[in-house]
Amino acid sequence: MSVPTLAVFKLASCDGCQLTLLDCEDELLTLAGEVRIAHFLEASSALTPGPYDLALVEGSVTTPADAERVREIRARSRRLVTIGACATAGGIQALRNFADVEEFTRAVYARPDYIDVLATSTPVADHVDVDFELRGCPVDRGQLLEVITAYLAGRKPDIPDHSVCFACKRRGTVCVTVAHGTPCLGPVTHAGCGAVCPAYGRGCYGCFGPSGSPNLRALIPLLHRDGMDDRAVERLLRTFNAAAFDREVRS
Amino acid sequence: MTKNPAAGVLDRDGLSALVEVLIARGRTVIGPTVRDGAIVLAEITSADDLPFGWGTQVEAGRYRLVPRTDGAVFAHTAGPQSWKTFLHPPRERLWSAERAQDGTLSVTGDDSGQPSYAFLGVRPCDLRAITIQDRVLAGGRYPDQGYRERRTGAFLVAAECTEPGATCFCVSMGGGPAADSGFDLALTEVLDGAGHRFLVRSGSEAGQEILADLPHRPADAATRDAARVAVDEARDRMGRAMPPVDLRTLMGESLEADRWDDVAARCLTCGNCTMVCPTCFCTTTEEVTDLTGDHAERWQRWDSCFDVDFSHLHGGPVRASSRSRYRQWLTHKLSTWYEQFGSSGCVGCGRCVTWCPVGIDITEEARALHDERAGRLRHEQRKETEQ
Ligand code: SF4
Ligand code: SF4
Ligand code: SF4
Ligand code: SF4
Numbered sequence: 118m119s120v121p122t123l124a125v126f127k128l129a130s131c132d133g134c135q136l137t138l139l140d141c142e143d144e145l146l147t148l149a150g151e152v153r154i155a156h157f158l159e160a161s162s163a164l165t166p167g168p169y170d171l172a173l174v175e176g177s178v179t180t181p182a183d184a185e186r187v188r189e190i191r192a193r194s195r196r197l198v199t200i201g202a203c204a205t206a207g208g209i210q211a212l213r214n215f216a217d218v219e220e221f222t223r224a225v226y227a228r229p230d231y232i233d234v235l236a237t238s239t240p241v242a243d244h245v246d247v248d249f250e251l252r253g254c255p256v257d258r259g260q261l262l263e264v265i266t267a268y269l270a271g272r273k274p275d276i277p278d279h280s281v282c283f284a285c286k287r288r289g290t291v292c293v294t295v296a297h298g299t300p301c302l303g304p305v306t307h308a309g310c311g312a313v314c315p316a317y318g319r320g321c322y323g324c325f326g327p328s329g330s331p332n333l334r335a336l337i338p339l340l341h342r343d344g345m346d347d348r349a350v351e352r353l354l355r356t357f358n359a360a361a362f363d364r365e366v367r368s
Numbered sequence: 369m370t371k372n373p374a375a376g377v378l379d380r381d382g383l384s385a386l387v388e389v390l391i392a393r394g395r396t397v398i399g400p401t402v403r404d405g406a407i408v409l410a411e412i413t414s415a416d417d418l419p420f421g422w423g424t425q426v427e428a429g430r431y432r433l434v435p436r437t438d439g440a441v442f443a444h445t446a447g448p449q450s451w452k453t454f455l456h457p458p459r460e461r462l463w464s465a466e467r468a469q470d471g472t473l474s475v476t477g478d479d480s481g482q483p484s485y486a487f488l489g490v491r492p493c494d495l496r497a498i499t500i501q502d503r504v505l506a507g508g509r510y511p512d513q514g515y516r517e518r519r520t521g522a523f524l525v526a527a528e529c530t531e532p533g534a535t536c537f538c539v540s541m542g543g544g545p546a547a548d549s550g551f552d553l554a555l556t557e558v559l560d561g562a563g564h565r566f567l568v569r570s571g572s573e574a575g576q577e578i579l580a581d582l583p584h585r586p587a588d589a590a591t592r593d594a595a596r597v598a599v600d601e602a603r604d605r606m607g608r609a610m611p612p613v614d615l616r617t618l619m620g621e622s623l624e625a626d627r628w629d630d631v632a633a634r635c636l637t638c639g640n641c642t643m644v645c646p647t648c649f650c651t652t653t654e655e656v657t658d659l660t661g662d663h664a665e666r667w668q669r670w671d672s673c674f675d676v677d678f679s680h681l682h683g684g685p686v687r688a689s690s691r692s693r694y695r696q697w698l699t700h701k702l703s704t705w706y707e708q709f710g711s712s713g714c715v716g717c718g719r720c721v722t723w724c725p726v727g728i729d730i731t732e733e734a735r736a737l738h739d740e741r742a743g744r745l746r747h748e749q750r751k752e753t754e755q
Pocket of ligand 2: 634635636637638639640641642674723724725726727728
């Protein structure tokens with residue numbers, strides 16, 4: 118079997134998720150031995166046109182050009198995995214979904230007519246079929262390696278869909294909500310970070326987006342009890358996964 | 369209990385000596401200690417690590433650490449962990465495999481040697497929970513080797529309850545604040561005019577042997593009486609109670625109850641209740657491979673029936689709704705556990721009530737199911753008499 122090719126692409130995003138791949142310092146050399154990196158601008162300017170065996174796509178679709186490009190990437194990729202909150206939920210830039218984007222362009226740009234953007238920021242899966250979505254802002258290094266390793270081994274990645282609370286309890290953290298009355302989004306947030314924030318005494322702020330079965334409506338009264346007013350709750354939910362949590366509030 | 373010949377009285381130095389002696393015998397001593405605003409269970413290296421002068425105030429979904437003026441060390445209720453964290457750890461490697469250059473595989477079991485534990489301050493409810501997990505994990509045809517080794521090697525020092533919490537209901541589950549068996553040593557904390565001391569009883573030869581090594585005096589009648597009164601009074605001060613009905617039948621007759629929809633609207637399906645429950649044992653298997661595929665490992669980690677993937681078969685999860693997942697938890701704890709393991713799966717420790725972020729209370733849910741069934745029966749009877 119020939120060496121599989123790996124490609125990394127970026128749409129509207131900050132580059133943090135693809136940087137996570139470069140951050141896998143101990144594994145990078147091994148990875149380079151197992152795959153041929155065919156397209157990864159952040160690592161190399163040597164590009165090959167595809168087709169690719171595994172494409173990692175970071176970023177959300179915010180322009181008509183992005184939408185076209187992601188269709189083209191899909192056509193050239195056997196497996197397409199989206200990485201990060203932008204690619205899987207629309208990212209922080211999805212805040213525009215709650216506002217009038219034309220008003221923004223008029224306020225910011227001298228020549229708004231030069232700006233060709235979509236009214237919303239949307240996840241890649243809204244535009245093309247996606248084989249796997251890896252969440253997080255940014256994605257977790259261990260989980261990213263797990264997705265690639267699982268692909269190489271021909272198995273399903275072990276990325277649980279349950280809440281952050283599972284990980285929080287497994288690591289033996291004292292619940293910040295129950296013991297301190299600190300607002301925490303852990304019960305509705307997708308695991309993946311290893312429950313880092315509660316381990317440092319602060320509440321989860323939802324950077325991995327909604328879990329597989331969130332009950333946001335049952336959590337909101339708790340956030341109120343712990344001192345957040347409606348505005349504060351809205352701000353807490355409207356960060357990197359704003360659009361995904363918004364869908365949950367409305368469901 | 370009062371007839372037990374191997375009873376004595378320890379003072380605070382005696383308690384310190386207990387920790388020292390256990391450590392000197394090569395044991396890893398786990399006990400209650402204050403961390404991050406709670407009393408957790410962790411390795412302790414001296415009795416000074418114990419929560420002297422700390423108590424707890426709990427309610428459904430709420431836990432607060434509060435200072436006590438009496439200096440008591442065992443006057444607190446269950447924290448977020450139980451002894452299962454040590455006997456049945458959250459994550460455990462089962463085996464690893466290597467693929468050699470010629471393609472041959474070698475598999476190595478993970479028998480790297482288990483720690484020799486001493487648990488200090490095991491509550492009577494937790495003694496029962498350990499017995500229940502023994503049946504689940506070490507009994508039957510396929511015992512969990514790691515669990516069995518850790519368990520058979522563990523030395524248990526019980527602490528009887530003198531200060532039950534608002535979420536405790538062990539009495540209504542057939543238990544109580546007194547420790548009768550299943551321990552090596554049992555302590556009862558006594559605080560009165562005659563000083564801060566512990567009635568100590570041995571429950572095994574190993575316990576007797578350790579006790580002989582500790583500076584202690586023979587148990588006097590006043591200490592025995594004070595200990596008995598404190599435990600008896602605790603029995604009457606349970607914060608909660610299960611409805612006094614046959615819970616097994618209640619669950620069996622409530623499978624289609626409306627109450628499940630009500631609780632499903634409140635439940636976050638976050639899994640906290642099963643993680644803190646000292647009897648919940650469910651795990652999933654995790655296969656770890658490296659990038660080359662030459663090295664693989666199998667791990668076991670805690671899982672829960674609140675996880676959608678937990679019931680995932682081909683085509684999708686069997687219990688997709690939170691209604692069906694909450695129902696699985698409650699009916700397993702209170703009913704189907706009997707069929708599987710010959711007892712209830714709940715000892716009334718109150719952890720799931722305290723540590724549920726939204727304060728869902730297993731006793732309240734059982735009572736609501738009971739009321740709903742009673743209403744249903746009344747309605748049926750009325751219909752029958754009308755006919
Ligand atoms: S601290 Fe947050 S994540 Fe951890 S158990 Fe509590 S609610 Fe869940
Ligand atoms: S009952 Fe409470 S702790 Fe258990 S899953 Fe539901 S919300 Fe979480
Ligand atoms: S079901 Fe709740 S009260 Fe019963 S043993 Fe488990 S955690 Fe304790
Ligand atoms: S209640 Fe759920 S997690 Fe606990 S033992 Fe039963 S099936 Fe397992």
